[in-house]
Amino acid sequence: MSVKNVHVVIVLYSLIVGIEPLTVQIQATPSDGILGQTSLQLRCSYTAVAGEIVTGVNIQAKINGQFKNIATFYTPSVPLNATLTTDGNYLSNRVTLTNPTTSSTNSAVIQFSQIACEDETEYFCQVAYAGSSGSTTTSSGVANINVTGNPEQPDSEPSYIPSAGIEEGNNVVFTCTGNVGKPQGKFRWVRYRRNPDGDILQETPYESQTTTAVQMPGNCTFNGTSQLTLKMEQLDNNAIVRCQVVYQDVPQGSLYRQTDGINVYYSVRNVQVTKSPIISAFAEGAGPITLTCTSEGNPVVTKTGYTWYKEFNTSVPLGTGPTYVINNVVVSETDNYICVAQNSFNGQTFNMNNSIHIQIDFATTTMTKTETVFTTPNTSSSKTETVFTTPNTSSTNTGTVFTTPNISSTKTDQECSTMVIPILVALVVVLSVLQLGEIISLYILHKKGIVKFKTGKDNKIYDDVNSRNTEKYVYNSMNIAAEGKNSIETITVQMEATPSDGILGQTSIQLRCSYTTVTGEIVTGVNMQAKINGQFRNIATFFTPEVPLNASLITDGNYLANRVTLINPTTSSTDSAIIQFSQIACEDEKEYMCEVAYASLSGATSASSGVANITVKGYQNKKYNPTVNMQNEHIESLQRNYVKLVKETPTDAVVDHLYQSGILTDELREEI
Structure with missing residues (x-):
């Protein structure tokens, strides 16, 4: 009997006997299929009541909005193999069809071995059967298969623009593309700042960057694109930027690409x-x-x-x-x-x-000086003392010193004369450079016979004074002073800068300290002072012929080195100490004064001049006086870079650079 005749018989039998309801169910296990090699089963199950015979099963899929039969199954009563229909040919080589094994309770099965995008749709099944009431069909509900696609590693390492010559402060745009899976995933960004050895110093994630995606034809996954804009900083030199896939809210550990170390100038x-x-x-x-x-x-x-x-x-x-x-x-x-x-x-x-x-x-050392001091022609004593030849330097000197050759004096004079040197030594240790000069001047006057150190009132002078005019005058002056008949006048000191205006660069200018003494006064040294940081400080020391030392700059005056010549006074009574400038610098614009150390009948002291000024000018008469103050950071930048700018860069280039850098405003630029 042919298959067709079998179907006719079944239908006739169903009409004669009568049909009762049949229960049908369709189920996808699991309901989510992953693209590629995946095991998924679509099962149509049915249960018949007594007297009902299932003759066939159709499984249908919704294609282009309509349910269409994709596979037909048969029970043992119809000995035919299950087959794909024309509309189900897209399943070829990807599924296995299994017929029901009984006519009463069983299932028709589509076993998937590979999932494709088109498998994501709705399915139901229809069962044909015959019963006492006749032949009819019953349908199941709808089952769904959802197809998911795993994401993949980004297509390539992130590209960035600009790709070379990146400077601190540049905005750099990074771009990443690739398969972000199905359902649609996204990209996250991470910046890793590193030290020169490649050790990570700082990790900064960027989670909120937008990922735009397009579903790929023939591949139901999504192709995503994301961009990140970073403003480059110094610490970004040698940094790497990573693009990583996030799928179903989970960062995918190995699915990333990253740049090489970025070079930031x-x-x-x-x-x-x-x-x-x-x-x-x-x-x-x-x-x-x-x-x-x-x-x-x-x-x-x-x-x-x-x-x-x-x-x-x-x-x-x-x-x-x-x-x-x-x-x-x-x-x-x-x-x-x-x-x-x-x-x-x-x-x-x-x-x-x-x-x-x-x-x-100067190297500070002390040396021993041995002297033999003769207080009278027939007596002598030896002693050891420390003698400083100049501040912070020393020398060794052994000699014989006579207090007043060929002159004898009273017992009081002898005692006081032998006390001079020890007193001076003790004072040297504790007094300043200026006081040392005063003591030296007293010592010189003492040796010349001009000053006699005494412990009591001066006696009527001296029948045995020798014939030198200086000594005769001095002794007479001392007698007059002792009797209260002589008043001591004050030395006059004057400070002058010639000319008072110095031009930056190679300029000749002279700073002169002039003094005029009165009778009986002897100058021993001159200090020139400059006002530095609001205080007058010694910058140079000069000596008269009585103290055979060269004029010298001291620590606070070292800024003048190689730019000035120092000239000592040539006499002890009326002369000048001179600083001769050969080159003027900005720091020379100061107030100056001088102090003259001298000795007289009333002792050692000093006198100061008034103040002289040196004004330093540039090559233009007009000084730049900005009306808008620069910010501190810009002032510091100018100061730090001044040397190189002045040395190597034309003025107009400097101004343009400062303007383009935002240091100069339009008004300042025009003013300059």
Whole structure:
């Protein structure tokens, strides 16, 4: 009997006997299928009552909005294999069909071995059967298969624009693309700042960046795109930026791509200068002093990018390289040493400087001086004392000193004369340089016979005075003074700058301290002083012929080194001490005065001049006086970069650079 005849018989039998309701159910296990090799089962189950015979099962899928039969199944009463229909051919080679094994209670099964996007749809099944009431069909409810797609690693490492020549302050846009799966995932960003060795210093996640996605044809997963914009900073040099997939709210550990270390240029900064050995002051003649300069910057400062200057003359470099060695450790090398560090990128050059003060003092030593002091022609005594030849220096001197050759005096005079040297020695230890000068002047007057140190009232002078006019006059003056008939006049001191205006650079200007003494006064030394940080400080010391020492700059005057010549007075009565400038610098614009140490019949003292001023001018008569104050950070920037700007850059280029950097406003630029 043919299959067709079997169906006819079943239908006729169903009509004669009668049909009762049949229960049908469809189920997808699991309901979610993952794209690719996945096991999923679509089962149509039915249960018949007594007298009902199932003849066939159809499983249908919703295609383009309509349910269509995709597979037909048969029970044992119809010995045919289950088959895919024309509308179900898309399942070929991906499914296995299993017929029911009984006609009463069983299932028709579609077993998936591979899931495709088109499998995501609604399904139901329809069972044909015959019973006492006839032949009919019963349908199940609807079951759904949801297809999910796993995301994949981003297509490539994130791209970024600009891709080269990135500077500190630039905005850089990073872009990442790739399969973010189904349901749609997204990208997250992470920035890792690293040190030069690649160790991570800081991790910064960016979770809120938008991911736009498009479902890919033939692949129901989504292709996502995300962007991140970062403003580059110094710490971003050598940083890496990572793009990572987040799927179903879980970051996918291995699904990421990241950039290589990003090169971020930034100008030189954090210039530091150190010295070795590390001591506050160096003694003249000590071993070499090594100065070391370090900095930060990208590109790093090269060996030739470091230049050294002394503050007193920034127009002449001392040398290049990260270290500078002071081999000639002498007092005149005392100064502020400036290191200028420079780097360049993208056609621009940047520099920054810092300085360190190197203090070199005279070596302080004490020596023993042995003298034989003759108080009278027939008696002598020996003693040992410490003698300073100049401040902070010493020498050894052995000699014979006579108080008053060929002159004898009373017992009182002899006693006081032998007391002079010990008294002076004790005072030297505790008095200042000026007081030392006064004591020296008294000692000189004493040796000349002009001053007699006494413990009591002066006696009527001296029948045996020798014939020298000076001594005769002095002794007469002393007698007159002792009798109250003579009054001591005061020395006159004057300070003058000629001319008073100095022009920056090579300029001749003279600072002169002039003095005029009255009879009986002898000048022993001159100190010139400058007002520094609101206080007058000694900058140079001069000596008269009575004290055979060269004029010299002292510590507070070292900024004048190699720019001035010092000229001692040539007499002790009427003359001048002179500072002759050969080059004028900004720091020379100060108030000056001088102090003259001298001795007279009334003792050792000093007299001061009035104040003289030196005004320093530039090459233009008009001084720039901005009406808008710069911010402190801009002032500091100008100060740090001044040396290099002035040395290498034309004025108009400097102004343009400061304007473009936001340091100068439009008004300031026009004013300049």
